[in-house]
Amino acid sequence: MSERNHRDVPQEKDFTGGMIHSASCSYVGTTGEKKLDDRIMEISQQMDRDGNFCLLAEMLTTAVRVSRSSVSQADFKLMNRALKEMRISSEVFYPYRHLKKVGIFGSARTKPEEVEYITTVKFAQRMKEEGFMTITGAGPGIMAAGNEGAGRDFSFGLNISLPFESSANPFISKDEKLIDYNYFFTRKLSFVKEADAAVALPGGFGTMDEIFEALTLIQTGKALIYPLVLLDAPGGKYWKFWNQFIEEHLMRLGLISESDFSLFKVTDDIEVAVKEIVDFYKNFHSYRYVGDKLVIRLQDAIDPKDFEKLKKDFADIVKTGEMLQCGPLKEEMNEVELAEMPRITFRHGRNDFGRLRQFIDAINKAKIATTLSNLEDKL
Structure with a gap:
């Protein structure tokens, strides 16, 4: 598959961890009647x-x-509204599932004349040039800058109802891609589920919450790995000091692994941020689990010699058995649009997702095969 049309193939965002339900409906349960x-x-x-x-x-x-x-009436209302918000979100995003999207986080207090605002506008414009839509929280500040840079047609707004932010910013207000949420947890689910990358500019508690939630979900395997960039304005030190805290406290105390630093990138260069995201999808397309097997979909098969090197360099992420380059598994046959993509499959221990991110980076740097004749036909 050529690099030109790879973004036209949608990815199913699977939060079930690869679980395949039995066709017998045995898991449905009972009302008691x-x-x-x-x-x-x-x-x-x-x-x-x-x-x-x-x-x-x-x-x-x-x-x-x-x-x-x-269940109290309040809990009943919470469950009902949460499900309704999830339904509306899926309906709004569904027509745009073929386009990749980048979530942009940052302070609502940033003014249009500030360098961080201007940096966000330029970054969103560059991502639009690369074919990515932008998702923001629809508010003022960095959120408004993201929608301004992407333009209304290439923007989504996930607005949270707050007493001190009564309406969406003018760049996404009244747009059909503006979604109103009552709950932060349903809103954050949409951010993580629908985005193919995330970029954070300087912000307050909310920005920290969004960044650490994304890192936690990726680190624990509850969300798919995607590029996470912490972007400062040119010469800015906000994220450099954040990274220093992570190194001097979390890493020094052994609270995270060294490979976890592969899950995010700190930079003050817009082009470095853009490259980090675009290069992530250079040959890698997506992945899912089928039972305990990790299935990584590629745009193009990897040269056999480079694949052998990958197997050797990343033998530690294989739980048991062998890493193979092959076609789709029988359980994937319902995903017609992905059927022609070559795969890398192996049994994954579902730990050290920083190391898995390093594997994806290595895939993108590997040489492309000139023929598919070397693919394994059987698993």
């Missing part, structure tokens, strides 16, 4: 269009049990 269970299953099968009737039945069963259990 056999007749009601049967009715729910019947309704789910009648309404299903994509083979997800088991999941629909489980969701309906859960809703019935919540309504009949010892």
